[in-house]
Amino acid sequence: MKDFDGLKAVVTGGASGIGLAAARLLAERGARVAVLDLDADGVPEPLRGHRADVSDDASVTAAVSDAAGALRGIDVLVNNAGIGAVGTVEDNDDAEWHRVLDVNLLGIVRTTRAALRHLRRSAHPAIVNTCSVAATAGLPQRALYSATKGAVLSLTLAMAADHVREGIRVNCVNPGTADTPWIGRLLDRAADPAAERAALDARQPMGRLVTADEVAAAIAYLASPAAASVTGTALAVDGGMQGLRLRAPEPGR
Numbered sequence: 001m002k003d004f005d006g007l008k009a010v011v012t013g014g015a016s017g018i019g020l021a022a023a024r025l026l027a028e029r030g031a032r033v034a035v036l037d038l039d040a041d042g043v044p045e046p047l048r049g050h051r052a053d054v055s056d057d058a059s060v061t062a063a064v065s066d067a068a069g070a071l072r073g074i075d076v077l078v079n080n081a082g083i084g085a086v087g088t089v090e091d092n093d094d095a096e097w098h099r100v101l102d103v104n105l106l107g108i109v110r111t112t113r114a115a116l117r118h119l120r121r122s123a124h125p126a127i128v129n130t131c132s133v134a135a136t137a138g139l140p141q142r143a144l145y146s147a148t149k150g151a152v153l154s155l156t157l158a159m160a161a162d163h164v165r166e167g168i169r170v171n172c173v174n175p176g177t178a179d180t181p182w183i184g185r186l187l188d189r190a191a192d193p194a195a196e197r198a199a200l201d202a203r204q205p206m207g208r209l210v211t212a213d214e215v216a217a218a219i220a221y222l223a224s225p226a227a228a229s230v231t232g233t234a235l236a237v238d239g240g241m242q243g244l245r246l247r248a249p250e251p252g253r
């Protein structure tokens with residue numbers, strides 16, 4: 001018997017990186033899993049791919065309805081789709097602020113709104129949002145991105161309060177910098193990718209990036225019936241980036 005046997009999960013942004021790792025892990029642990037993504041064609045079996053743009057309400061409503069029909073219900077919703085933004089508060093215009101908020105924040109609103117009627121029929125309903133260490137630590141050159149993730153953290157808490165009495169748990173994971181295609185694209189654009197990678201590694205107390213599988217394991221925990229008393233929690237998977245304050249290494253050590 002696996003812990004997700006009989007459960008059905010929807011993962012947004014599940015065609016790549018953290019979302020793909022989470023979708024695969026939930027499937028390995030017994031869930032039937034549908035992935036909603038802009039590009040869902042190459043999603044590996046046994047995952048089901050559904051094309052959806054979380055910034056478009058009609059697209060989300062149709063894909064959630066299709067996924068719920070194919071899976072015969074939804075017990076777990078992983079709101080993971082997200083995009084990046086670089087710069088200080090001066091660097092992005094209003095259109096870019098609206099675009100990134102539309103995906104990272106309103107994408108969660110739309111998908112959750114469409115999935116709630118299915119979650120209400122589940123015996124083990126759970127929502128897990130992919131937030132970020134950027135919600136809790138001030139990172140340079142991430143004003144817009146951090147603002148979206150700060151909003152995701154607050155939304156997670158508010159949703160957890162709204163739905164606790166109907167038995168729906170809502171939590172989020174806060175990854176540190178994770179080794180996914182997203183970071184690969186960021187490094188490709190850097191003037192010196194090796195130096196940028198070394199700087200990202202060094203920013204994490206563990207001295208290395210987080211893996212997508214490590215974040216997926218936290219998502220699966222929060223989504224699982226084993227976490228039945230866990231709601232309104234932000235679980236950091238960040239190599240110690242948020243919680244630790246280290247002294248500089250002593251010379252020769």
Ligand SMILES: NC(=O)c1ccc[n+]([C@@H]2O[C@H](COP(=O)([O-])OP(=O)(O)OC[C@H]3O[C@@H](n4cnc5c(N)ncnc54)[C@H](O)[C@@H]3O)[C@@H](O)[C@H]2O)c1
Nearest residue numbers: 013016017018037038053054081082132175177178180182
């Ligand atoms: N990689 C990191 O360092 C890191 C750190 C903290 C948090 N996160 C968060 O983790 C989540 C996943 O990031 P990742 O690193 O796996 O990125 P990724 O780029 O590898 O995967 C993101 C997926 O989301 C999909 N997507 C993007 N916009 C979409 C839209 N409008 N509608 C539907 N799907 C869409 C993409 O097609 C892609 O498959 C994001 O929410 C991100 O903010 C990432």
